[in-house]
Amino acid sequence: MKIGIAGYGNLGRGVELAVKANPDTELAAVFTRRNPDAVKIQTPNVPVASLSDVEKWIDRIDVMILCGGSATDLPMQTPQLAKMFNVVDSFDTHAKIPEHFANVDAAAKSSNHVAIISAGWDPGLFSLARAYGNAILPGGRDYTFWGKGVSQGHSDAIRRIKGVKNAKQYTVPIDAALDAVRSGSNPELTTRQKHLRECYVVLEKSADAAEIEREIKTMPNYFADYDTTVNFISEEELIKNHGGLAHGGFVIRTGKTGTDHKHVVEFNLKLDSNPEFTANVLVACARAVNRFSAEGKSGCMTLLDIPPAYLSPLSNADLRKMLL
């Protein structure tokens, strides 16, 4: 299975590693909007090409994995590339998934390609946990917790404050809330009870720390509804101790059967590298795309539409024997 990577940031580099780890996949080319000569990849003898030349590769790539951002890249790129290739993306703006799905579906169907969107862990594996949980425990409740991990959006919000030089914000699930959910008591939890927000902030010279702390803690939507801690540190410390890409989280479905039998279904992830793990999900989805395409299917799908066996390199008989 020949894989193309469109976009070579953290996620693109993760896909490159994932392709190396899966013997049934092979990297055909990396595509970039930058000057290709300036992009150095890790795999020897694989070309880096300009994204504007991508149509020249139509017959040489089985699945194109899109590694751009959800804000501006993927809404344009996924429909465009789905006209030329089978594609996989990790579009993660939950509220805009129906619109993105419709655009990609139209493009893929018009050109007889298969697309999987919103692959990763949330949306992705967490969506699967929610879908299985809902189907199996009707009338129950879902709880999703994120972290501990860096929220890019919240870090950006802090960096936009005047006097802030740099910042990282961790979303931290609160153990007491997790324990209450796991007890099966179906608690009603406020935003404040579910997650803490931990901020590490580097100030510009002569910035007013107290005022910036107040601005962060009262920022509507981002921080006002949470218990937030603000730690002022040096730029060196930020780079040294807060450069990691770890993340994770929990999806818990609770429900009852019969008169009062409680059930708790939990799925959780602890990831040292968010982009590298997401990349592995994308490559497993590329396998499913390739299979659907070989069957003559076309159009857009998500992980909710994929038989789990399609993600595996094993045959159905081996899966039944070894993993069922």
Added chain:
Amino acid sequence: MKIGIAGYGNLGRGVELAVKANPDTELAAVFTRRNPDAVKIQTPNVPVASLSDVEKWIDRIDVMILCGGSATDLPMQTPQLAKMFNVVDSFDTHAKIPEHFANVDAAAKSSNHVAIISAGWDPGLFSLARAYGNAILPGGRDYTFWGKGVSQGHSDAIRRIKGVKNAKQYTVPIDAALDAVRSGSNPELTTRQKHLRECYVVLEKSADAAEIEREIKTMPNYFADYDTTVNFISEEELIKNHGGLAHGGFVIRTGKTGTDHKHVVEFNLKLDSNPEFTANVLVACARAVNRFSAEGKSGCMTLLDIPPAYLSPLSNADLRKMLL
């Protein structure tokens, strides 16, 4: 969707409750090998019929859910009933799944029916967790822990000892082993390190407790490789404190990406009632069977072959909007 229940023990009663909890399902009839007049069910105005008359119901049932045992009932019943109905079973003898699959597949294909076998939580949801984990973290390791819950096979083994009147055996996962796995250190664990065996035993009058304890603890395959505790209790205490059907367990996949980024993917269940939870999985699978049948598919499948969306009463568009 009209559901038939074949076999009315704990699991059959659980399916009856699950049908009640799912508005898109309706109980058509319960089938029993016993005298139907002697079987009292919980749902008013639903007939109990003899399993030997089941063919009279061919046009009145969309999916038959088989609730017999894996040792002797299902290997015969599932292929037989798959010739007349779409079927779902919870066959759980892991080593014999390939054989059972082949038999059911032949029967279902010959009569144009759809069958899902080995639905439940292990095999079932745990198989899904293993399959997703393997596809996403190649080169990693799987760990499955069961419990705390009663093992029927181990309880039976104790009851066969001379001088034992009654017994219950709990399989208990060892926290230290779970913690070691969750750390991502990929530990090599012996049988003894993973699970404890806790036995509650009622003696016949004049039985030799010390000798029976020795017999249990040294029983090959069942107990010799484990740390086993034996508690002698009264029959009243056994009935009062050890009559529950709670169970659960953990599937953990660990693996690395890149140079040394560890990832831990965990799925766990805590169930107050093993049969009622299993029943809910069977009913969700009945929904998938009905959809495959409407598409004109036939043959045998397992949860590994089912797009998750097929298990849900929601439309694909609603699933994407609400759960993705």
